[in-house]
Amino acid sequence: MNTSSYFQAPVQDRGGPAQPLLVVRDLKKHFPVRGGPLERTKKFVHAVDGVSFSVPKGKTLGIVGESGCGKSTTARLIARLMSADAGNMVFDGEGVDEFGGIRLKEFRRNLQMVFQDSFASLNPRLTIAETIAYGPRVHGMPAAEAMRQAHELLARVGLAPEQFASRYPHELSGGQRQRVNIARALAFDPRLVILDEAVAALDKSVQAQVLNLLQELKAERQLTYLFISHDLHVVHYISDYVMVMYLGQVVETGPVERIYGQAAHPYTRALLSAVPSMDPDNRTLASPLAGDPPNPINPPSGCRFHDRCPHAHPVCADKAPALIGMPGAPAHQAACHLNDPASGHPAALSEIQP
Amino acid sequence: MSTPLVSLQDLSVQFFGSRNACALNAVNIELGAGEVLGLLGESGSGKSVTLRTLLRLHPERTTRIQGRMLVDGQDVLALRGRALDFYRGGTVSMVFQEPGLAFDPVYTIGQQITEAIRAHEAVDEASARAQALQMLERVQIPQAKRRFDAYPHELSGGMRQRAMIALALACKPKLLLADEPTTALDATVQIQILLLLRELQRETGMSVIFVTHDIAAAVEVADRIAVMYAGRIIEQGPVGQIVRTPRHPYTAGLLAATVGTENRGQPLLAVPGSPPDLAALPPGCSFAPRCVHASERCRREVPPLQSVGTQALACWHPITPLAEAA
Incomplete structure (x- = not known):
């Protein structure tokens, strides 16, 4: 046509x-x-x-x-x-x-x-x-x-x-x-x-x-x-x-099999494990994340995920991580200090348990 | 099994007005104390109507209800006045899909829960408030004291859905009706609410009817699943059986159409067609027009719901017949 x-x-x-x-x-x-008239x-x-x-x-x-x-x-x-x-x-x-x-x-x-x-x-x-x-x-x-x-x-x-x-x-x-x-x-x-x-x-x-x-x-x-x-x-x-995406920013991006197979960002891993299992004998026992996403009006400092993140460290609150390519797979990028050896996070690039 | 907590016998609901619709057709459900039943179906299959009928929420003028409903020994259809008020919220209570619409926007959630407690129990304001606060803590609302006045x-x-659950459980009902409580929520919050419901159910020992269109959510909480289609229950059985060896072609179709990890990139085995119009149901099995196994008999006669033990099935040509497993 x-x-x-x-x-x-x-x-x-x-x-x-x-x-x-x-x-x-x-x-x-x-x-x-729109705030109140007294808000500066x-x-x-x-x-x-x-x-x-x-x-x-x-x-x-x-x-x-x-x-x-x-x-x-x-x-x-x-x-x-x-x-x-x-x-x-x-x-x-x-x-x-x-x-x-x-x-x-x-x-x-x-x-x-x-x-x-x-x-x-x-x-x-x-x-x-x-x-x-x-x-x-x-x-x-x-x-x-x-x-x-x-x-x-x-x-x-x-x-x-x-x-x-x-x-x-x-x-x-x-x-x-x-x-x-x-x-x-x-x-x-x-x-x-x-x-x-x-x-x-x-x-x-x-x-x-x-x-x-x-x-x-x-x-x-x-x-x-x-x-x-x-x-x-x-x-x-x-x-x-x-x-x-998390709070207006990209936290991880890459080919579908990398994201679903080897997710590098703790948020992605939490999101993936929040999916209900289809097996009645093997039900989800603990929720991977507590609470709701924070308010986008005042996003948290540094990494926006740090107050819900199980691997959070003081450096996460100070410095926002950049989106960097994974070793060996440049198309797969994640914004997390854990993946950046230069970030100062003590657990950076070590084996992380999801 | 002793006398069940809930027993619906040949329950039919018709709405009439400018257009007539048969929303429920001879539905039979039995639910014991402490049992969790998942009611699964697409939109228009009659799952929400079942719950609303259980609470008698439909306007009486335009609804015709036939059959019997017994909950905790009471004939629900015979309840009038104060008895009905105590039944709603006291014996049976409901969590709605849209917590934003179910709450009154001009009262704080604390006030609303306190009001519900005082309507059902003879307690003074202070102790009702204390109970309400305790309920908010029980549903794991962080900083419950502050949220009480929100x-x-x-x-x-x-958080609103948690407050909704607190409100529903405030008067210790024996049966909780949950109408798609997690559909409007994000995946990470959905799993939290499902876990909370499961935990509260175990603590209080109440029965739950959990309505959903999402098989995975039903699998997380239910002991037994009843699949509904066009106002009828077409299959019922323990969760494991429904998920692993579905007997009705519709249940099998639903499971096959669920997107999973295995079928990436391949065409999905979708059930063709769309759900029937409730105002003009076909004379035979209502799934026949979409069914690959349909025969002449399916189009002529409605298959009866046959039950063996905990399982039930309404189909002329099941994938695996009932008697085989029994």
Whole structure:
């Protein structure tokens, strides 16, 4: 299906296979907190605090973390649904919305997003075929052509057009609505799709169907996914690379088998062992972490995880660890003093019991 | 087994109004004292309706309840007035999915727990407050004294759910109904709440009905699991049996669709289709339209729930028949 001829410039590969599709550098977003009239200092929620990463072409980067760690804000900043306070992005070798780079309108056509709440993200007054055709029409596609494409996309995501095209969102089940959202995201032939908790609200049996669909579409259309989820199983299943976030910062990132096999950050290990076991004879006996994530308004000094960390040492409160590559696996990076012999942590680089 | 604490006999619930829906169809559940039952199912399978019916929370005008409900020897459907008030919270109490919505935002959590205690027991304010504080400590809320005077919005999600559990247990109920208590929580907090529930259950010896759509969470706390589909119980058995040798094709499908470490990168064996519309249930087995083993008989006749020992099954073509194991 060639839809790109209606747009000014065709969506195509520019940087070659080695160029990451998206490079994000030092992204920051601080939300001001409305305080009382007597408060002198203005407070900020450090939602995203210096996040850098890159997404290779045709791969899936999974972002995991607890609620409030800044995963969704990161996604919204990348999609430019809100403006970042600092940081820049390079999309396939071109700076986004910079002089000489890719223009915002074109960038948005290359990037589409699927949200968690399938109902809230559809217009209740448009039929689903109209919803899918809406975006391309705004970008200049003739109405009849956009409608024809919408029908094709509906068929592709497993909703028979003759049966579903003229329905309204409230007439569909959650799984069907999420398929519509995926079809809408595909209407532009995007190269990067951000899936923000896209399967979290679905029932298990339906979730599996949608995950299968996502995998098929990725292979078919050479898509790159940014998959955000708090469900570690799903991230493990779908991702090639995983990034773990904690309080607005990246604590660990690397290939999926390294993160799930040899996690280097204590937080990642705790997160992984918090998953309920499926074996009734071998139940979880102790919780790996106590308490809730701290308040992002006043993040702890030094390493932000130090007050929940079993390996914390005074040096952790003084000095923030940098994201450094693991020995022998430079793609696997962790921000923990334990992995840095020069950090001054007494247990650094020794055998750590998880 | 002596007389069970909870016994639901052929319980059916219908909602009528602009559209009629059969939310529960002849559900039979028996639960002994000190037992933990996991009620597993997708949305719309009737698990929450079962809990709400047990507390009689549905508006009477638009709900038709048939069958019998006995809890601790009382006929729940016959309760009226004060007796019903004492039953709710005193005998049976509930933990809701969304603790942010279940608390009253204009009272501190301490006030709310104190109020619940005083409504059920003849105690003065001071000792009710002391009891409430003790409850908060028991659910391991850090700095319980300070949190006692906190409003619900000042607490984090995990802390609020702990406070909710403290409120539910304040009047020492014999049965705790937990309606997806961990679904809205993060993984690291979820495991804490599951461990807490398990510990409190062991300490108090109460019975628990734990509703969830997450098999893994049910495995962590339940002794027995009942799988629901479209308002019916389709399979019941000890946790180990359900997880290792599911008998109903739907249970097997659910387990196969669970994403694990083993099936990375391979297509998942998803159950096709979506759950049926409760307003228009098929005449036969409600799972038949999605079932790979479905035959003509499945579409015509509803399979009865047959039980052998602690296990029960409602299927014409089970993966492993019931009698084999018995």
